[in-house]
Amino acid sequence: MNTPSLDETRNCLCLAARRAARSITRQFDEALRPHGLRSTQFSALAALSLAGPNTIKELAGILGADRTTMTRNLGVLEAEGLVSVQRGKDARERIAEITATGRRRIEAALADWQAVQQRVAESMGEAAAGSLRAIAWSRDD
Amino acid sequence: MNTPSLDETRNCLCLAARRAARSITRQFDEALRPHGLRSTQFSALAALSLAGPNTIKELAGILGADRTTMTRNLGVLEAEGLVSVQRGKDARERIAEITATGRRRIEAALADWQAVQQRVAESMGEAAAGSLRAIAWSRDD
C-alpha cells in the first residue's frame, strides 16, 4: 500500500456526488419556486402521496435521509399545512399524511417538475441517469 | 403534451442525486471523522492545496457551490486554523489559503480518504463513477 497522493483527490466521488446534487437541486428548486416548494419538500410530498401515510422512520428510509432530518423536514411541511402528523396506535410512532392542501400543491407543481426533469435528463443522457438512479437506490449499509 | 402523473416522480433525478449524495457523504464523513474533518471541509482543503491561494468566488466555482456558501464554509475552516483568509491587492477580493496546520490535517486524512474512495468506487462500479463525474463537471449555467 503506497502513500496516497493529494492529486488523487481530484477524482473524489464525494465531491462529485455533492457537486452533482447541488447543481441538479438548484435547477429543480428554481423550477418549483413559483409553487412555493423546495426539491426536498416536493420529494417528501410525492413520497407521501404515492406511499400513503407512513411513519417518520419509514419515510426517512424511502427518501434515504436520516430519521431526525425527516422529523424537521416534516415540521416545515406541517407548519404550511401540507402534511399532518399524528400519533399511531403504537404510541411511539408518528404517522405522516399528506393533506388535501398538500395534494393540490404538488399536483399544481407537477407540470413544472416534469419540465425540469426532462431537461435535466436530456442534459445528462440516459446512461448517466440510469447510473445515478442505480447509485441512489443501491444498498449501502 | 399530456398531464404528468404523480407516478412519474418515482424517477425524479433530483431525489436520486440527493439520495446518492447523502449516502456517499455519510460514508466519507464517517471515514474522515477521526481526523476532525467533514467531507465538505476535506474537499475545500484539497482544492486549496491543489490550486493554491484562491478568491472565494473562484473556490466556489471549483467546488460547484454558491459563493455565499463558500464564505461560511471557509469561516469554519478559518476558525479552526486550517485556512487563512486575507485581503488581496484588489481590496474587494478575499484570498483563501491553506495553512501549515491545514496541510498537515489533510495529509493525515489522506489514507482514510483513499480507503473510502476505493470502497465507494468499487461499490458503484467504474461506469457509474464515470457517469457521476461527468454529471458533476458538466456545464449547467
Add this chain to the structure above:
DNA sequence: TCTCTAAACGTGCATATACACTTAAAAGAT
C-alpha cells in the same frame, strides 16, 4: 475629476443534514 456601473463580498433568513443524547412506549424475559 466625477459619476456610474460592474464586481466581489458579507449578512439575514430559511431550510437541509446528521450525530449524540434523551424520552417514551412496546415487546420480551423471568
Add this chain to the structure above:
DNA sequence: ATCTTTTAAGTGTATATGCACGTTTAGAGA
C-alpha cells in the same frame, strides 16, 4: 406481573446550502 431491552421519536448542537439584499471597491466613461 415486574424487570429489561428494544424501538420510535424528539432535542441540542453544528455544519451546509443558497436566495435576497446591502456594502465596498475597481474600473469605465464623460
